[in-house]
Amino acid sequence: MKDEHMAMSYQAEQPFKRLPLVLRAPLTARTWREFLYLQLNFPIALAAFIYSITMVAVGAGLLITFVGLPILAATLYGARLFGALERGRARLLLGLEVEAPRPVRADNRRGGVTGWTLSLFKSDTTWRHLLYMLVHFPWAVCTFVISLPLWLVGWAALLYPAYQWMYPTFWGQPGWSLISTPSHRIYLDTPFEIAVTCGVGLCVVLAAPWIMHAMTQVDRLLVKSLLGPSRLAARVTELEQDRGVVVDTAAADLRRIERDLHDGAQARLVSLAMGLGLAKEKVLEDPDAAAKMVDEAHGEVKLALQELRDLARGIHPAVLTDRGLDAALSAVAARCTVPVTVDVDLDERPAPAIEGIAYFTVSELLQNISKHSHARTARVEVWRSGSRLMLQVWDDGRGGASTDQGSGLAGLAERLGSVDGLLVVDSPEGGPTTVTAELPWRGRR
Structure with missing residues (x-):
């Protein structure tokens, strides 16, 4: 009824x-x-x-x-x-x-x-x-x-x-x-x-x-x-929220670095120290065994150095500092499992902080393409529009990406919002996916 x-x-x-x-x-x-x-x-x-x-x-x-x-x-x-x-x-x-x-x-x-x-x-x-x-x-x-x-x-x-x-x-x-x-x-x-x-x-x-x-x-x-809050009060509230996002992001990055050091390079260095200690004891009584242990330690040193380089690249890559976004994004695109075309059209470089956020934004988006999109091709475009730095990452994958709470894109949107940035996702089911990011342009001093 x-x-x-x-x-x-x-x-x-x-x-x-x-x-x-x-x-x-x-x-x-x-x-x-x-x-x-x-x-x-x-x-x-x-x-x-x-x-x-x-x-x-x-x-x-x-x-x-x-x-x-x-x-x-x-x-x-x-x-x-x-x-x-x-x-x-x-x-x-x-x-x-x-x-x-x-x-x-x-x-x-x-x-x-x-x-x-x-x-x-x-x-x-x-x-x-x-x-x-x-x-x-x-x-x-x-x-x-x-x-x-x-x-x-x-x-x-x-x-x-x-x-x-x-x-x-x-x-x-x-x-x-x-x-x-x-x-x-x-x-x-x-x-x-x-x-x-x-x-x-x-x-x-x-x-x-x-x-x-x-x-x-x-x-x-x-x-x-x-009867509402003044513009200044609203801006203060927004900045307080952004500050909280920045603090949480920085704490998460520190925990990630600590975990990577503890599980990676630190563990290898401990193993290396033990191996060299054993080699020191055997250098007189069994030189061949000691030489083999030193050779293994040499390999461990190389692996530890590679892990430290990867970790340093994840914090702030040297190529970004030395040569800017064009070279840094080209390097990231080369590591992507999908063929990526990179087009960076900038007359000058933005502030290091904005440049770093732009780099890690594109890097994370390309990682998502490698892991989840099943795309055949992708494209990265970077340009300046007035007082904004524009980023656009496109792929022809299966689509369905969103900034819903709990997704990686939601955290990325919060990180961009902490510096007055914006993330827009257009990803219908079946693709293609276009992610556009805006960042404030702050010139180098």
């Missing part, structure tokens, strides 16, 4: 959705939520305006007695509470998500209530909340006096043919009174006048949702600009 009811509801919705948006706009949930938002604007803004004007006037007047300071602090704190209410109302009725600003914290130099009050007064976010309470009131009055009559009169005129008969039956007049003076009255009672009234009402009802939507756009702008 439940499935049948859902199917019937779905079928009933389909004809409505086939109507042009201009015809169904008056009946959509968005229009009615925006209408409710505009009607709530006036009482809420009136209460906020009276509160802010009264409290600021009383607090400023009593500043000379030092009683005004806590009153002004309470006013500002109330403004922040009101801002939380308005953000919630905008989220519920307008679908507008505005991040809450950071809470006020006590001044580091002065703790307790005094430090908290000083921080409250120094917070630009708090003063923007108070400004919202002041400037929103006249706009709320404007939206209320426009939206309510527009909506009610439009529907009343549109539905006039349905209730026109009530005028002569219950109120003793032929119809809706258009003009009423002691000497002259005009009623809408003929079929033509009723039809014209209905047509005018239809036009108003169809236009009203767009007018109200335009008015709520102004409300959205006010809420976002005055």
Whole structure:
């Protein structure tokens, strides 16, 4: 029964959705939520305006007695509470998500209530909340006096043919009174006048949702600009997140280097030291055996040196430092199991840090191609576009790559984001895959 009811509801919705948006706009949930938002604007803004004007006037007047300071602090704190209410109302009725600003914290130099009050007064976010309470009131009055009559009169005129008969039956007049003076009255009672009234009402009802939507756009702008975190605060939060990514990445790299040294070169050097110790003991009594052990130790030294070179290349390859991205990426492409074409078009070299991130980004993408793509060919392109360093890695493999949480590309995207970079993956099932990376161009000093 439940499935049948859902199917019937779905079928009933389909004809409505086939109507042009201009015809169904008056009946959509968005229009009615925006209408409710505009009607709530006036009482809420009136209460906020009276509160802010009264409290600021009383607090400023009593500043000379030092009683005004806590009153002004309470006013500002109330403004922040009101801002939380308005953000919630905008989220519920307008679908507008505005991040809450950071809470006020006590001044580091002065703790307790005094430090908290000083921080409250120094917070630009708090003063923007108070400004919202002041400037929103006249706009709320404007939206209320426009939206309510527009909506009610439009529907009343549109539905006039349905209730026109009530005028002569219950109120003793032929119809809706258009003009009423002691000497002259005009009623809408003929079929033509009723039809014209209905047509005018239809036009108003169809236009009203767009007018109200335009008015709520102004409300959205006010809420976002005055009740959200400032650009500086948002930037600080973003940088803190990026710093966390950088710290985690650096710690992971250190753990990888430690593991590689412990399991690779260090183990070989320990084995080499033991072998040379045994050879030292046998050099007099069994020179042939000692020579064989020294020869084995020589081989171990070569392997240890090769592992150390590979490890150093993984930290920062010498070819990148000496010859730049073109030579370094060509070397990486030569080690890839898929034929790779490299095209680097740069007039100058970026900063070493950006160059290193670009190198390791391409290196990791080519490793993914070797391991997972089943591609026949691949291509790497590097160029500069204004203030951005652009990287693009393409392959004709099976596709399906994504930056979902837990994948290698997700970690790569986080690493690029830590330096204001960007990673975009276009990889439909069946391929091909195109990964585009952007990095800020920071010239060498």
